[in-house]
Amino acid sequence: MVKNIIELENISKVYREKSGEVVQALQPANLTIEEGEFFTLLGPSGCGKTTALRLMAGFIQPSSGEIKIQGKSMNQVPPYRRPVNMVFQDYALFPHLNVEQNVAFGLKVKRVGKQEIDERVLKALEIVQLSGYEQRKPRQLSGGQKQRVALARALVNRPAVLLLDEPLGALDLKLRRAMQLELKTLQQKVGITFVYVTHDQEEALTMSDRIAVMNQGRILQVDSPMNIYEKPTTRFVADFVGETNFLTAKINQIVPGEVVKVAFGDKEVDVRHRTNGVHRGDTVTVAIRPEKLTLMPPNNQYEALPAVVSEVTFLGTDTRYIVDIPGGEKAAVRIQNTGFHRLPAYQVGDTVTLGYDKDDAQILSD
Amino acid sequence: MSTQNLTNTPAVHNRRGIKEQLTGIPRRRQLIALISPASLWLFFLLILPLATLVMLSFVKTAFGEGSTVLTLEHYRAFLQNTIYQRLLWRSLGIALLVTVLTLLFSYPVAYFMAYFAGERQNLLLTILIIPAWTSFLLRVLAWRLILGSNGLLNTFLMGIGIIQEPITGLFFSTPAVIITLVYIWIPFAVLPIYVSLQRIEGNLFEASADLGARPWQTFWKVIFPLSLPGILAAFLFVFIPTVGEYVTPALVGGPNGLMIGNIIWDQFSRGLDWPMGATLSLMMMLIVIVPLFLSSGLAERLGLTGGGDE
Numbered sequence: 001m002v003k004n005i006i007e008l009e010n011i012s013k014v015y016r017e018k019s020g021e022v023v024q025a026l027q028p029a030n031l032t033i034e035e036g037e038f039f040t041l042l043g044p045s046g047c048g049k050t051t052a053l054r055l056m057a058g059f060i061q062p063s064s065g066e067i068k069i070q071g072k073s074m075n076q077v078p079p080y081r082r083p084v085n086m087v088f089q090d091y092a093l094f095p096h097l098n099v100e101q102n103v104a105f106g107l108k109v110k111r112v113g114k115q116e117i118d119e120r121v122l123k124a125l126e127i128v129q130l131s132g133y134e135q136r137k138p139r140q141l142s143g144g145q146k147q148r149v150a151l152a153r154a155l156v157n158r159p160a161v162l163l164l165d166e167p168l169g170a171l172d173l174k175l176r177r178a179m180q181l182e183l184k185t186l187q188q189k190v191g192i193t194f195v196y197v198t199h200d201q202e203e204a205l206t207m208s209d210r211i212a213v214m215n216q217g218r219i220l221q222v223d224s225p226m227n228i229y230e231k232p233t234t235r236f237v238a239d240f241v242g243e244t245n246f247l248t249a250k251i252n253q254i255v256p257g258e259v260v261k262v263a264f265g266d267k268e269v270d271v272r273h274r275t276n277g278v279h280r281g282d283t284v285t286v287a288i289r290p291e292k293l294t295l296m297p298p299n300n301q302y303e304a305l306p307a308v309v310s311e312v313t314f315l316g317t318d319t320r321y322i323v324d325i326p327g328g329e330k331a332a333v334r335i336q337n338t339g340f341h342r343l344p345a346y347q348v349g350d351t352v353t354l355g356y357d358k359d360d361a362q363i364l365s366d
Numbered sequence: 367m368s369t370q371n372l373t374n375t376p377a378v379h380n381r382r383g384i385k386e387q388l389t390g391i392p393r394r395r396q397l398i399a400l401i402s403p404a405s406l407w408l409f410f411l412l413i414l415p416l417a418t419l420v421m422l423s424f425v426k427t428a429f430g431e432g433s434t435v436l437t438l439e440h441y442r443a444f445l446q447n448t449i450y451q452r453l454l455w456r457s458l459g460i461a462l463l464v465t466v467l468t469l470l471f472s473y474p475v476a477y478f479m480a481y482f483a484g485e486r487q488n489l490l491l492t493i494l495i496i497p498a499w500t501s502f503l504l505r506v507l508a509w510r511l512i513l514g515s516n517g518l519l520n521t522f523l524m525g526i527g528i529i530q531e532p533i534t535g536l537f538f539s540t541p542a543v544i545i546t547l548v549y550i551w552i553p554f555a556v557l558p559i560y561v562s563l564q565r566i567e568g569n570l571f572e573a574s575a576d577l578g579a580r581p582w583q584t585f586w587k588v589i590f591p592l593s594l595p596g597i598l599a600a601f602l603f604v605f606i607p608t609v610g611e612y613v614t615p616a617l618v619g620g621p622n623g624l625m626i627g628n629i630i631w632d633q634f635s636r637g638l639d640w641p642m643g644a645t646l647s648l649m650m651m652l653i654v655i656v657p658l659f660l661s662s663g664l665a666e667r668l669g670l671t672g673g674g675d676e
């Protein structure tokens with residue numbers, strides 16, 4: 001049975017500045033995180049991710065609502081008694097302690113026996129591949145190494161939940177990619193629940209079991225990476241995660257559970273009916289990813305719109321086309337360069353047919 | 367940055383600087399480097415006075431015929447005269463006590479200002495420093511008004527009936543010297559400690575609490591060790607000038623509150639025995655320099671110098 005390890009019930013956070021300014025950093029939100037999962041809070045800078053994480057760690061108090069960890073209310077529990085550990089964005093290593101002492105810190109303050117400390121520190125440093133660096137001071141380490149120390153320092157305490165606040169944010173791209181894989185592998189190996197904060201959608205998609213997409217203090221959608229990508233429910237999510245065409249269409253007819261017939265200009269096509277709260281006659285936004293669109297000769301089994309190519313960009317693995325569709329809007333199309341075709345397959349000014357699978361288009365609720 | 371200067375004594379900086387300047391440079395250029403402004407500054411303010419003192423300590427008299435006669439008699443006099451030695455140790459003891467008391471009073475003040483004063487930090491800093499703008503003499507003499515036989519303390523104690531007669535030993539005594547010096551030094555000690563406390567990254571407290579440390583554990587394991595550079599700086603700021611203090615003991619110490627500085631002063635003024643004064647000064651410096659080196663070694667070992675702990 002799946003157990004909830006963290007439950008946020010109606011949690012909100014309001015910061016009151018000395019100037020009297022009030023910042024609603026987190027709107028009342030409910031969120032449950034399951035034991036053992038890699039859970040990611042994804043959103044642009046300033047959307048309240050760190051606030052949510054700090055509420056879980058206990059550094060700040062919620063303005064309303066209750067935080068439960070392992071079923072116990074944490075509202076009155078100070079950070080040093082919570083079964084969670086945090087990996088800070090800028091590592092927050094103790095500059096006066098060497099690597100070994102940094103990692104041993106948590107065990108020492110909890111008065112774990114000397115021998116057990118030594119063993120666990122050794123093991124933790126092994127896990128993050130820093131054996132041999134015991135005597136180094138933090139300032140003698142590279143960014144990636146500091147990152148590993150921070151990780152070891154948290155993991156060595158065997159927390160119920162590990163909170164990570166943009167832990168890879170300060171690393172260069174290549175190291176980031178490597179560390180992403182490593183972190184994911186590590187999480188599966190140790191089996192600890194990770195709550196991971198990032199503003200990098202690609203990172204979130206590759207690492208997470210589930211993602212909560214946030215914007216302006218609100219949690220917009222909580223779902224698996226695939227559903228976040230394939231079935232975004234809001235324009236913000238569709239836009240923030242990957243590239244998306246937002247096309248305006250009018251609903252002509254709804255066949256419940258089946259299809260919605262929408263019109264772009266005077267051309268009618270089908271979209272799978274998934275979205276509630278839309279009605280015949282509404283003007284709606286239809287979202288579709290550029291790579292889900294294709295350019296074809298006319299007349300075939302797909303949903304199809306006549307279009308004219310207005311821009312062609314060669315991107316190496318893909319070619320990106322911008323086409324004019326009925327109704328006057330432009331859509332981006334991404335087609336993989338498989339090598340079977342003459343490249344590019346179409347030129348500016350070509351008349352083409354724009355096709356898609358009706359399951360791949362999504363009518364957005366807002 | 368200014369905070370680095372607090373942790374590194376200027377002497378250490380200069381030594382390194384000149385060494386770097388001189389290695390690998392042709393000899394002629396080295397000579398030119400030697401008369402750079404920094405070297406001139408060093409020469410006139412440090413080497414010249416020191417050399418003069420050393421020379422003085424080896425001549426029979428400062429003036430007249432004796433000024434060309436080399437002798438070790440002043441050093442002998444120092445080694446044989448237990449009064450000089452007692453006074454030197456006494457001065458060191460007083461200086462140590464003054465320094466420790468000053469640090470004990472200053473640390474909580476600095477701590478409060480750094481972490482609890484919020485927006486009043488600047489106001490408090492100003493209040494702390496204002497007394498240092500008034501005349502040193504005035505501040506020392508102010509303690510007469512408090513500790514003297516007709517002073518505030520005695521009047522108050524008699525007023526509430528705890529004592530019948532004024533306590534006369536309060537003023538013109540060693541405790542009066544200590545109290546006055548502690549009072550004078552507190553602002554100078556608070557500042558470096560305050561700076562070092564302020565420099566500690568806020569997320570280290572959170573990291574500490576996150577790892578399970580209670581507030582007092584965070585203090586002893588994180589805050590205190592990271593404020594050591596400030597404590598060390600404050601220690602040197604207070605200890606070194608206090609060993610050689612002569613104004614305060616002269617004003618409030620009375621006959622029993624004298625320190626080595628008063629004797630040295632006497633040799634140079636009334637006694638007119640400059641060579642003896644020079645010898646005593648050098649002995650005092652020698653003893654003061656020891657903790658200075660110890661502390662810079664300590665700072666290095668703790669990894670506190672250089673300030674580059676990101």
Ligand SMILES: Nc1ncnc2c1ncn2[C@@H]1O[C@H](COP(=O)(O)OP(=O)(O)O)[C@@H](O)[C@H]1O
Pocket residue numbers: 015016017023024025043044045046047048049050051052
């Ligand atoms: N201590 C604070 N005092 C006042 N406002 C804050 C404080 N911390 C964060 N905020 C504000 O709350 C909002 C959310 O911040 P944060 O949780 O740090 O976002 P994120 O981590 O997603 O970038 C921002 O508008 C930020 O300016």
Ligand SMILES: [Mg+2]
Pocket residue numbers: 046049050051
């Ligand atoms: Mg943040």
